[in-house]
Amino acid sequence: MHTVVRCGILITGDGKTCMKNKALWIKGWKFIDITNYDAVPEKGDLKVISAENDLVAPGAVNYHAHGCTLGPLFPSAALPLSKEEVISNLRRHLSQGTTTVCNVCGFSLAEEIEDLEKEVPVKLHIATAHTRSNIKAAEIADGKGLKAEHRSVSIRDMVEAGAVAVGEIGGGHTLGGGGQDYFYIPRAVKARAGIEISPSQARELKFAVLGRNMNAGTGNVDYGRIEELLNKCGLSGKITVDGVIDLIRRCVLPSVQAALKGYEEAYSAAEEFCIPLILHNSAPSVKKIEEILFKNRGYITVIAAHCNHDTFEVEEAVRWAQRLKELGAVIDLATFDITRKSRQNTGGSPDYFDAMAQSGIADIISTDYNGGWWDGIYEGISRIIKKGYSDICRAVALGTGNVRNAVPLLAKDCGLIKKGFAADFVITEKDDIGKIKRVFVNGITCYENKAKKNPGGLKK
Structure with missing residues (x-):
């Protein structure tokens, strides 16, 4: 029939x-x-x-998702989500119009996705970040989800098992991004002071202590702003200014250098196996991406993930995306904070998305994770069309045909x-x-x- x-x-x-x-x-x-x-x-x-x-x-073809396997979670290799949570995430992607998903936490094994398609009919793939420095960065930041089999497998093993890309290299959890804001900093504050803070409050504290480039120098510390935030968050009397500075530094900084070293290793691996490389793009990592592209331009596909990352200033994000594109990178636009629901949970702003979309620089679009409050790919495409940033054909291609071109093994016939x-x-x-x-x-x-x-x- x-x-x-x-x-x-x-x-x-x-x-x-x-x-x-x-x-x-x-x-x-x-x-x-x-x-x-x-x-x-x-x-x-x-x-x-x-x-x-x-x-x-x-x-839609989503090349950049997290929480969609039974393996270690995020580039920090945290404990896996439960099977029920993973299935819920996959069903949500499906309901948003996504039919192909690549989980880029980086340390999952092929057998940790095998049974999931029986539960949810999404075409599920994985990327690999199994290099020494990336494992080290994960262990420094967290690493509780890593078992012996995750540590012993190689990128060659993973490519032979079907990994479609190398990535995500770096992450908000290892490079002071959103993963710290919604995951590690709130947990550390709760353990130290007994107070729950929101992702947006964690982000403000982080910037007040380290600046946008995650720099440990004392010149970046805004003492007045920290004191103001402690009052705003209900932390005054629970933790001192010096105490929160120490807490933020201990949460964020230890994994940063190892994570950046992992960029070089990952490029070499991606080049060896001729598969795309997915790099976490943010204020702390963008110069490393520029350096890699400048030295090695044109040999493999390098995806600069979520170029609308909020560690940048809005206009700065667009300028850096233009620079990386000049050097040959594929520019990814993440659907961060474009709906009221996601903004209510993250405290984020759609200004980054809008500025990048309006510039016309983006080649592809994805969801990332955004603390579990991601907006769908077609929600992002809809916003682009409604605001007049692109015609409908080019907007749809951002989440379909263009992704297929960027990551061919992810969507051979999709x-x-x-x-x-x-x-x-x-x-x-x-x-x-x-x-x-x-x-x-x-x-x-x-x-x-x-x-x-x-x-x-x-x-x-």
Whole structure:
């Protein structure tokens, strides 16, 4: 039996093709044709899906996610999430229109994703960060999720087992970014002072102690601001100014140098195996990325992750993205803090996203983790379209065809609506691509009206 989707608007994901009133033909797990409506017979062995008043686009390809495996969590190799939490994360990605996910915590093994596709029909892949310095940085920052098998495996082993990239190298947890804000600093403050602080409060304290470049020099310490923040956070009398300076430094600084050393090792590994390299881009790491690109430009694909990182100033983030792009990097735009819900939880600002999107520099888009409050790829694409930063074809390509080009092993036959490709696609509202109605993987409905339908794993 063939399936035909009658599309009101069809976006193929190649960055330029938008068609109206087309019939999308599916046989088995793949697309086989695109025709006009009049080629669809009124009768026959045919299943017709009516989307005449809707928009049809490829399933999003998310090259940068965390918390989607049963292995060590984040580049700091924290204890894994429970299976229930991982499944919840994958279902959430699916409900947001993402059909292919790469987990970039960096230390998961192939067997730590094997059973998950049976639970949630997302095409799940992993990246590898198994080099000496990256393991050392993880152990300094945390490392509680590392077992002997994680420490002993090599990048060669991981590539042979199916890893699609080297990364994420560095992270907010090892380089003083958001991972410190939502994970380690609040925990340390709670243990020391008995008070819970929010990610935004942790971020403000961190900047007051270390500046945006995570520098231990006393010249970066803003004593007046720290005292003000202690009062604001209810920490006055619980911890002194000197005490919080010491706490922040102990949380953030020990892993930074090891993490930056890991960039060099990771580049060598990615070059050896000819696979993309995913580098955590932030104020503390951007000069290291610039150095690597300048010395080695053009040999492999280097992705500068989340170039809208909030350790930069907004305009500074755009300037650095322009510089890295000049040196050959693929520029990633993360969906940080673009919805009210995520902002309420993180205290972040959409200004970074908007400035980067408006500049037109971004090549791809991803979610990252954002403390578990990530916004979906199609929510980001929707914002780009609504604000007029890009036309719909180029905006959709940021999360589909462009990602396929950047990380080919992640989406060999995904990311485009094209003859012979896997029938992974979404049906959305015509006027708002961020409002997902249905999600299909390999031609099977896997999400509809907020109710997951599990086809019992991926069939191909």
